[in-house]
Amino acid sequence: MARIKVRIQPEDFDPTVEIAALGAGRADIGGIVSFLGLCRDEGGRLAALELEHYPGMAEEEITRICEEAVSRWSLLGLTAIHRYGKIAPGGNIVFVAAAAGHRQPAFAAAEFVMDFLKSRAPFWKKEHGRDGNIGDWVEARDQDEQALMRWR
Amino acid sequence: MARIKVRIQPEDFDPTVEIAALGAGRADIGGIVSFLGLCRDEGGRLAALELEHYPGMAEEEITRICEEAVSRWSLLGLTAIHRYGKIAPGGNIVFVAAAAGHRQPAFAAAEFVMDFLKSRAPFWKKEHGRDGNIGDWVEARDQDEQALMRWR
Amino acid sequence: MKVSYFAWIRERIGRPEEEIAFPASVVTVADALAHLQGLGEEYAYAFEKPGIIRAALDRKHVKPETPIAGAGEIAFFPPMTGG
């Protein structure tokens, strides 16, 4: 059974360290797929994104999503990290990495976790504009809800 | 148009440096999907894999695959690195990273490049056994050929 | 019962959480939301579009028809935008 590692934190993380940790001390991993989600400046409009989360539920829900991924694909490791608080453009927001013997389950699991995390993990983004305006909440994209359909 | 970076080399590479290079100095990237392919020990059987390649064609073919990916999806950067020579279990073999505004094109492009790279890039793997036996060439997997069908 | 609010629902109501004693007539999550709508202007504003509001009971996603009996905490929030 793959080891699941979930972290919800305001601090930044280092993708290299996390990828290395998945492979450390073992030689049965054929591929590691990772997704790094970054803060966009939306064409220069944004000074920062502020991420609010539901403490407790965020960890539990992402863990549930990871457990579902582990039950669907043959994985050797699965890591999911999500930051909260204020994040500047270009900064790291989320990281998911799936390790497996072959590439297909690693790709499928990483994309599955990201799809569910987007629409099911209790996080909300508030925009801080470069013009000083604070308070527009990012709206959920229909596309993200639709992305879940193919995993049924 | 996304910048394409292809490298064929015997030296190791650092996924962090490559991921950081994709995002350096820009704030329009929403997600970077990366695939890191590692040398497996096949249950302790292998001492190393030796990768032979077709110099010139390896670079050109992987560049063609990357250009096709860039023409299919809206990407902001695409990097592919493939090593050749002798690689020990746990060592890095291949790295592909796709940067985009949103996660879906990044996932699709990274998986597309890996699928084609597996069956179209001129590399061949020879096994070095821990028992001293050298010379079994890894056979192509039908599964890898089938993986190309869905991109038609 | 502990009731929590997040994002613009929290901002509109003006507090992150509170204790509310729901009357016996409140059976489901939808009933709880309808009860909150009647608690004042700020609640009516926060819950003006009940169709888009999501809810969790004891930190698990639930549907409007889920009974709230036995739960220690109910949370209301807009569609999530993490990742």
Place this chain on the structure above:
Amino acid sequence: MKVSYFAWIRERIGRPEEEIAFPASVVTVADALAHLQGLGEEYAYAFEKPGIIRAALDRKHVKPETPIAGAGEIAFFPPMTGG
């Protein structure tokens, strides 16, 4: 024409590349492979299963029916196992 071999085809033939003057009757990639099969035991062994052999003309994948005229280099190799 320069002819290159890779992996176990190279090992069976015993050299990575050589110059071969194909006769005028050799028009396609498949013709070239059939010609090589007749050059000796090591070639017959290397090309004993022509159906699985892949070929490239001037470093581009080609099909057995592709004409070789005008190309500077032809390469033969087993199915690729990179990645």
